Structure formats: C-alpha cells, structure tokens
Amino acid sequence: MFSFSKPQLVLLSSLLLVGPSFAFTTPPALLSRSIVSRRLENHAAPAVSHRSSTSLYSNKKNQDANNAQDNGEDTAEDFMDVDGRDWRAFRAKLVREEPEIPMLRQSQSSLSMEMQGQVDDEEEDFDDCVPSSGECDLDGIGKFFEKMPPQQQHKTGALSNMTPLDPSQWAYESGTIIEQGAVVLGGVEQDFGYGLRQQYFHKAAILILDHEESIFTKGIILNRPTDLVLRDDVNPGIKWKVWFGGDVQGIESEHPDIVCLHSVQNRQAHAASVPVMKDIQWTTFENAKKLVHAGAALPEDFQVFCGYAGWGPGQLHKELDQKSWYMVATDSQTLLKEMATTANADPRDAGLETWNMLMHMIGRGQTANENEGGFDDLMLREWSLHHLVSKEAGGGAGDRTEENDDIDDVVIDVEGVFRKEGVDQMMDRASAAAQGQDLLVGDLVRSALFARSPFLFDNQELHKALILVLSDDDKYTVGAIINRPAAKGLDLHVTRKNTGKSQTLTLPLRFGGQFSVNGAEPLLWVHRSESLRSMGVGAPIGPAETGIWKCTNEEVTKAISHGVASADEFFVITGVSVWTKENANVPKGLQGEIERGQFEIVPHHKAKDVWDALSSQRVLTSQTLKDNLAVADEAWSKGAPDTNHHGHDLPSINPREVGHENQDDNTLVFKSNIPVSQLADVALKNWVTTFLLGLPVESYDTEAY
Numbered sequence: 001m002f003s004f005s006k007p008q009l010v011l012l013s014s015l016l017l018v019g020p021s022f023a024f025t026t027p028p029a030l031l032s033r034s035i036v037s038r039r040l041e042n043h044a045a046p047a048v049s050h051r052s053s054t055s056l057y058s059n060k061k062n063q064d065a066n067n068a069q070d071n072g073e074d075t076a077e078d079f080m081d082v083d084g085r086d087w088r089a090f091r092a093k094l095v096r097e098e099p100e101i102p103m104l105r106q107s108q109s110s111l112s113m114e115m116q117g118q119v120d121d122e123e124e125d126f127d128d129c130v131p132s133s134g135e136c137d138l139d140g141i142g143k144f145f146e147k148m149p150p151q152q153q154h155k156t157g158a159l160s161n162m163t164p165l166d167p168s169q170w171a172y173e174s175g176t177i178i179e180q181g182a183v184v185l186g187g188v189e190q191d192f193g194y195g196l197r198q199q200y201f202h203k204a205a206i207l208i209l210d211h212e213e214s215i216f217t218k219g220i221i222l223n224r225p226t227d228l229v230l231r232d233d234v235n236p237g238i239k240w241k242v243w244f245g246g247d248v249q250g251i252e253s254e255h256p257d258i259v260c261l262h263s264v265q266n267r268q269a270h271a272a273s274v275p276v277m278k279d280i281q282w283t284t285f286e287n288a289k290k291l292v293h294a295g296a297a298l299p300e301d302f303q304v305f306c307g308y309a310g311w312g313p314g315q316l317h318k319e320l321d322q323k324s325w326y327m328v329a330t331d332s333q334t335l336l337k338e339m340a341t342t343a344n345a346d347p348r349d350a351g352l353e354t355w356n357m358l359m360h361m362i363g364r365g366q367t368a369n370e371n372e373g374g375f376d377d378l379m380l381r382e383w384s385l386h387h388l389v390s391k392e393a394g395g396g397a398g399d400r401t402e403e404n405d406d407i408d409d410v411v412i413d414v415e416g417v418f419r420k421e422g423v424d425q426m427m428d429r430a431s432a433a434a435q436g437q438d439l440l441v442g443d444l445v446r447s448a449l450f451a452r453s454p455f456l457f458d459n460q461e462l463h464k465a466l467i468l469v470l471s472d473d474d475k476y477t478v479g480a481i482i483n484r485p486a487a488k489g490l491d492l493h494v495t496r497k498n499t500g501k502s503q504t505l506t507l508p509l510r511f512g513g514q515f516s517v518n519g520a521e522p523l524l525w526v527h528r529s530e531s532l533r534s535m536g537v538g539a540p541i542g543p544a545e546t547g548i549w550k551c552t553n554e555e556v557t558k559a560i561s562h563g564v565a566s567a568d569e570f571f572v573i574t575g576v577s578v579w580t581k582e583n584a585n586v587p588k589g590l591q592g593e594i595e596r597g598q599f600e601i602v603p604h605h606k607a608k609d610v611w612d613a614l615s616s617q618r619v620l621t622s623q624t625l626k627d628n629l630a631v632a633d634e635a636w637s638k639g640a641p642d643t644n645h646h647g648h649d650l651p652s653i654n655p656r657e658v659g660h661e662n663q664d665d666n667t668l669v670f671k672s673n674i675p676v677s678q679l680a681d682v683a684l685k686n687w688v689t690t691f692l693l694g695l696p697v698e699s700y701d702t703e704a705y
Contacts, residue, residue, distance in 0.1 A: 168331070168333060169330075169331055169333050169334045169337075169361075170330065170331050170334075170361075171183075171328055171329065171330035171331070171334060171358060171361035171362050172328070172329055172330075172361075172362055172363075173326055173327065173328055173362040173363070173364070174327045174328060174329040175327060176317060176320050176321075176327060177327060177329070178208065178211050178213070178217065178316055178317065178320075178327060179208065179211060179329075180208055180209065180210060180211055180276060180277070181207070181208065181276050181277030181280075181329075182207075182208045182211075182327060182328065182329055183205055183206065183207055183208070183222075183327075183328040183329075183330055183335070183358065184204075184205075184206040184208065184219060184316070184325045184326070184327060184328070185203075185204070185205055185206075185325060185326040185327075185328055185355060185358055185359065185362075186201055186202055186203045186204040186205075186206075186324075186325060186326075186355065187323050187324045187325050187326055188203070188367065188368075188371040188376075189323045189367070190322055190323045190324050191696040192690060192696060193376045193697075194376060194379075194380075195375045195376040195379040195380075195683070195686060195697070196379075196458075196460060196683065196686060196687055196690060197458065198247065199376075199379045199380045199382075199383035199457060200221065200224060200244065200246075200247065200380070200383060200387070201309070202376045202377070202379070202380045203223075203350075203351075203352055203355040203356075203376075203377070203380065204221045204223065204224070204309075204351075204355070205221065205222045205223045205338075205351065205354050205355055205358060206219040206220065206221050206222065206246075206309055207219055207220055207222050207261075207276065207335070209259070209276055209282060209308075213313065213314065213317075214313050214314075215313060216310060216311070216312065216313070217310065217311040217315075217316050218308055218309070218310050219246070219308065219309050219310075220243075220245035220246060220259055220261075220305045220307075220308050220309070221243070221244060221245055221246055221305075221309060222243070222303075222335065222338070222339060222342070222351070222354065223338070223342055223350070223351025223352075223354040223355060224243055224244035224245075224347075224350060224351055224384070224388060225241070225243050225244075225342050225343060225345055225347050225351065225388070226241075226242050226243065226244055226251070226347050226388040226389070226390075226397060227347055227388070227389055227390050227393055227395075227397075228241075228242045228251070228388075228390055228397055228398050229241050229242060230242055230258075230285070230304060232289055232292075232299075233289075234289040234290065234292075234293050235289060235292050235293055235299075238292065238299050240285075240288075240299055240302065240304045241303075241304065241343065242304050242305075242306055243303055243304065243305045243306070243342075244305075244306065244307060244387065244388055245257075245259060245305030245306055245307040245308050245309075246305075246307040246308040246309035246310070247307060247309065248307055248308050248309065248310050249306075249307055249308065250306055250307025250308075251306040251307060251387075251397070251398075252387075253306075253307065256306040256307055257306070257307060257308055258284065258285040258304060258305065258306055259282050259284075259304075259305045259308065260282060260283050260284065260285055260287070260288040260302045260303070260304050260305075261276070261280060261281070261282050261302065261303045261305065261339070262280075262281055262282070262283065262288070262297065262301050262302045262303070263279045263280055263281070263301070263332070263336055264281075264291070264296070264297045264301050265279070266296055268291060268294060268296040269281070269283075269291060269296055269297060272287040272290070272291060273287070277332050277335075278331070278332045279332040279333070279336065280332045280335065280336065285304065288302050288304070303339050303343070326359075326362065326364065328358060328362055330358065330361070334358075334361070338354045338357065338358075341353075341354075342354055346670075347384055347385075347388035347389050347395075348381055348384050348385050348388070348389060348395075348670040348671075349381065349384070349670065349671065350380045350381055350383075350384040350388070352377065352380070355368075356368050356372070373672070375682060375683075375686065375697065375701070375702065378669045378672060378674055378679055378702070379456075379457070379679070379683065381669055381670045381671065381672070382452075382456060382457075382669055382670075382676065382679065383457055384670075385670065386457070394666060438591070439469060439472060439477070439590060439591045439594060439601065440469070440472075440542055440543050440544035441469050441470065441471060441472055441541060441542025441543065441544060442468075442469060442540060442541040442542030442543060442544030442545075442546050442548055443468075443469045443542075443544040443546060443601055443602070444466060444467070444468060444469075444482075444546055444548075444601070444602035444607055444610060444639060445466075445467045445469060445479065445590065445594070445599050445600065445601055445602065446464075446465065446466050446467070446599065446600060446602055446636055446639045446640075447462055447463060447464060447465050447598070447599055447636075448597055448598055448599055448600050449640075450680075451667065451676065451677060452676050452677075452680070453677070453680035453683075454598055455680070456676075456679070456680050456683055460680075460683045460684050460686075460687035461481060461484060461511070461513075461684070461687055461688075461691075462481075462577075463680055463681075463683065463684045464483075464632065464633055464636045464681075464684065465481050465483065465484070465636070466481065466482050466483045466602070466610060466614075466632075466635060466636055466639060467479040467480065467481055467482070467577065467590075467599075468480050468482050468526070468541070468548060468573075469541075469542070469544070469590065470524075470541065470576065472589065472590070472591075474581065475580065475581055475582060476578055476579065476580055476581065476589060477578070477579040477581070477589035477590035477591065478517070478576050478577070478578055478579075479512075479513070479576065479577050479579075479590065480510075480512030480513060480524060480573045480575070480576050480577065481510070481511060481512050481513055481573075481577060482510060482512070482526075482571060482573065482614060483510075483614055483617070483631075483632035483635055483636065484510060484511040484512075484632070484688065484692065485508040485509070485510055485511070485617045485618065485619060485620045485624075485628050485692075486508070486509045486510065486511045486574070486619075486620055486692050487619065487620040487621065487692055487693050487694065488509045488619070489506040489507060489508055489509060489619040490506065490507045490508075490509050490523070490572050491504050491505070491506055492504070492505045492506070492507060492553075492556065492557060492560070492567065493557075494557055494560045494561045495561055496561060496563070497561055497562050497563070498563060505560070505567045506619060507567055507570065507571075507572050508572075508617055508618055508619045508620070509523075509572055509573075509574055509619075510571055510572065510573045510574070511573075511574065511575055511692055512524065512573040512574060512575040512576050512577065513575045513576045513577030513578070514575060514577065515575060515576050515577065515578050516574075516575055516576065517576060522574065523553070523572050523573065523574055524550065524572070524573040524574075525538075525550060525551045525552060525553060525555075525556055525570060525571070525572050525573075526538075526541070526548055526549065526550050526551070526570070526571050526573070527548075527549055527551060527556075527565070527569050527570050527571070528546070528547050528548050528549070528569075528607065528608065528611045529565060529569045530547065531564065531565075532549070532551075532559060532564070532565055532569070533547065533549060535564065537549070537551055537555050537559055537565075538550055538551030538552075538555060539551075544604065545604045546602075546604050546607040547607060547608070548607065548611075551570075556570050568615045568616075569615065571614070579592075579593060600640075600641050601641070602639035602641075603639075603641060603642055606638060606639055606640075607639075609635075609638045609639075610635045610638050610639045613631060613634050613635035613638055614631065614632070614635045616631055617631050617632070620688070620692055620693055621693075622693065622695070625685070625688065625689065625693065626685075628688075629684070629685055629688065633681075674702055678702070679702075682701070682702055682703070
C-alpha cells in the first residue's frame, strides 16, 4: 500500500475556499461565519462549526450604542443620513474633489413611516423577517425607486437608461477598505493570474455581503451569468435564471448556497431581506418564491446566485497587498444597471464588460485596455463555455430535466448535481482499441487526443503527457510522467576507466507527478538500452514488453565510467502521478481512464521511438523551454496507437440556445481567432513556465512552441 505526500513545487496562491454542506433557509443579518480552509485539487472540506450571528451582531450593536450614549458620544445612527442619501456618496464627492451636493431633508412623518417596518398580521409569514428601518439605507444615492410609480418598482427594465456617464453614478478605488457593499474587482497586475487555476476569479466583480475581519468575508460574483434556470415548487410554471456566485457551495454542489439579490421597495420585501447597500438587499430563494407568491415581487426582480466566494481572517487584506484585487466603492444604481444588462448577456463572455466598465470608472481604463484579450481572458471564456453554458447549447453546465420542455432555458433541480462536460461523452465513446486491453506495469500510456483537452482548466501537466506505469494494485495506479524536464539537473560525477579523467555530467531531472512514495527512493532511474539489458544492468519494471528497466545511481555511474552507456540513455525522475480506485468516478484507476478514452496505451513497438525522441531534452531554462516542449509533443505523437479512434469534440455551439449568434465555430475560443486546441498547448506551456520554471507567464503570448 502506498501513502503519498506532495513534493516541494512552485505553487500559486489559491482562493478556492470550501465550506461544509449546508444551505440557508433564513437570511441572518450577518451571513454564515466560518473558519474556512483552502481547498487544493478538490480535497474534501474539513468539518467546521457554524453559528448564526444575528443575535451576536444585534447585541454588540446595541451594547456599543448604549456605551456611546453613556459617554456622550455620537452613535452610528447619529451619522446615518435619514433623508435617504448615503454617507458613501458624500465620501465619493470628497474623493473626486467635487463640491458637496446639498441634501434635502425628509419630513418627520416620512421618516416615521420608513422606520416603522411592521408587517400586518394577515400578510404572509417570511423566514427570519428583518425590520425595515433607516438601517437599511446603507448605500447608494437618492431614493431611485421612490421616484418611480408603484407599478414600475418591480421592473428591471427601468434601469436601462442609466450609463456610467450619468452624474448620479460614481465609483472609486477605496484602497484596502473592506466593507459590506463594496465591490472586489479581479486584479491583472499580479505575477501569477487565474489562467491556470480558478479561472472564474479572473476579472470577477464580487459584491461583499458580509465582512468581519477577524472571522470571515463573504461575497458573490456579480458578472458570471448562465443560461440555466431553477425550478419553482411554489409558483407553478415559473423558472428562475441562475448566476454563478462562487466556488463554495456553487452550482456544481449537491446543496448550493443560494442568494437572491433584489431592489424591491416594500415592507414585505424589507422584512424578508437583509440590506447590503442602498436599494440592494438579499434574501433566500425560499423567501423570494414566497414574495412572488404573495404578489409583493416579480421573478425578474431577483438575481439568483448559486455559490459564493469566501476569505478567512486577514486573507483578503493580504491578497489586496499582492495586487490580486482592486477594492472599489460604488453606488447601487451602477450595480443595478450592470446586473440588468448582464442578465441578457452571452454567458460565454463571462461578464468581462462589467469588469471593464468598473475599471474605467475608477480610473484604471488604461490598465484594463492593456490587459484585454490575453491568455487569462481566453481561459475564462472557455471555462464559461464549460461551466455556465448548458449542454443543449453546446456547453457542459447542465441538462434539461423535463421532457418535451418548450422553454429555451435549461431547467435544473436545486438539489441536483451539475454534471461537468465530458463525463457522459467519454463514457459513451470508449475507444474500441482499448476494449479488452489490460494495463500492465511497465507500459507507456499517453493522454488521448481531444479537440478540447480534458486537462485545460487543471492538471495541465497531463495534456499530451507520456506516463510510465510503475505499479497497479487494488487501490492505486502509480505512474511517472516522463516528458516534463524540470528546471533542475542532477550532477553525476564519473571517472573514465580508460583515461582516468574525472567528469561531471548533468542529467535533466524529470517531473513525474505531484506525489512522492513514502519509504521509496526519492529518485527513479530508468533506461531502455538493449545492450544494458543484455549485461543485466537494472531490472524490468514489470511484465510489459516495452524494454524499460529501472536501475540505481551506482549502476548508472558504473556503466558510464566503463564506456558502455552514455548519460542520454538514462532518465531520472522525481515524483509520481496517482490514479485512485476508490473514487466513484474512476473505479478502475488508470485502466478506467483508458476505457473512458481519456488515455491510451502506447504500442510496445513504438516505445523505442518515443524514448529516443525524449533523450534529446535538456534541463529546463527559459532558453530550452520551447525546444523541450516541442520534443515532448513529438514524442507524444510518436506514441499514437496504430488505429487512433480518438479525436473527440464537443457538440456544435447552438447560437439560438445560447441566445447570441456572433460566433458558432466551436473550434475557436469565443470572440477570438485562437483554436481551442492551441489554447490547451499554451496552457501546458504556461503550466511548465509557472510550476517548473517558477516564472510569470507572458499574458499575450499565444504561441505554443
């Protein structure tokens, strides 16, 4: 039995935080606080405890107010602008060095009506009702909805005439001030972006719903619309459009965390909601359905977000210092307009226009323009096709769950699990060449040829990889990648027996995978020399007739010293890759992956050609990067099965289903002329550059090698 630990590698910082499997049915004034742990490579979430903080927040607030009054100090309410305007709007004026706009005072009777917030007994009961009061007036300028007739207060179309040039709209960069209602914009100036991991955070616009510096920060991504909808079990026939709100308890979770943003201005809506900023509140999905059922709101009043983004204590501040994010203060009208616009946007565009608009509003337009259309943008658009676009429209986010459904939107079940692209397809298109083939220890295996690589968004090292199978038991298949030279070389000191001269030879150290085998030698030495096999140098790895033998450092040194072998005939590998057999999705380890068409066995008679090609690879440097990748690609091509049944593709993009017809060529990344197959090669090159070479990537370099 093997136990594994991660080797030392150059690692990117990850924001992928995970929480436990729970779903709110009530809207506490302060969202779930949790001590969250980072999730790398889809590890299961640790068990953590949670507590509702509504009473804690209220008690603390009341206590602070009482203490302040006892000391003769002003309280937060003394600074609350009771006439409907917002102190952040005043702060925005100071930031922009513009004169303050005089504020009109609201009548005492109007204030009294606003603060009573009582729901009549006969009205429908809502979960954990929150009183409507001046405390809800947290952000924004003016009473936008009060200027509208009551019958128009539920119409999102009323926002369509607003633009960032409207004088009433504002935004500015607020430095490191983190507060509820602020927007976190994805940064583009850090050394390592989100192109290779967690692509959904690239150029994200995240609304902060809750911030407690010493405990937890929670936000939802505003600019990731999907073409999926939720079924309504309270209001028959109604379906709710879904946004991707974040990776924690998101749309691929069995129990997604659902937040419904809205700007409905009536007592019932206020009572059932938690204020975020002026004119923007959130409530639960259950409450949103009840509001619609009671006639207090319309379905189009709500933006429904599945999942959220989370930061632990101090984490967001640290990432702001690293330029991973820009912290932005803005008014509610700007956000309401953008959400209304995004609702009709193509999901494949991933809300990039929203990010670009906000960047221009805060004076970072040049930075936005200089970082448009690069590698991270391309990866985000491909991620959006896979995770935000329905299967019927050519993506991989979900399926219709109702037969004969005449609605263009895709219906999903709240409690269901979204299936990722490719799983069903790979199950159905298992290669005939792989049927009946048993994987043997000592075999060479290569990743199969796909029009869209299954290793585009993570595990990019496996794209066009060649793997030597080292062991296969009831629990694991263990293999080593052999075509990924690392940035370190191994110096071998030899003394030539015929001349007596000493010599130092450098062999490239090859990255075999992200795990190491406890108790085993840290380095694996292998060769495929017929003459060395005849002399008994080493021993065969397994029964596979590939001619690949393992040996020791001493045997290698002796063979080179006696002149019976050259250094190029030996490969030295660190780390291994592991395929578990306990995973329900991969019940047969690497054998199961082969049967699904994701990998294929290299014919034994082609092993020599593969090996000879790889022997020309050198220690990884900036100068040898492209040559090493080109050789790796050449060797991978030489290992193709004699009859290649692969060449898999996604279904064609259906413009009518997506709702836009500006591009239906599924071989290209959306809104680009870059083939998806080329993007996968670039992603591999950037993975090697980042993780093996330890250097930032050139965002506009879309040449593979």
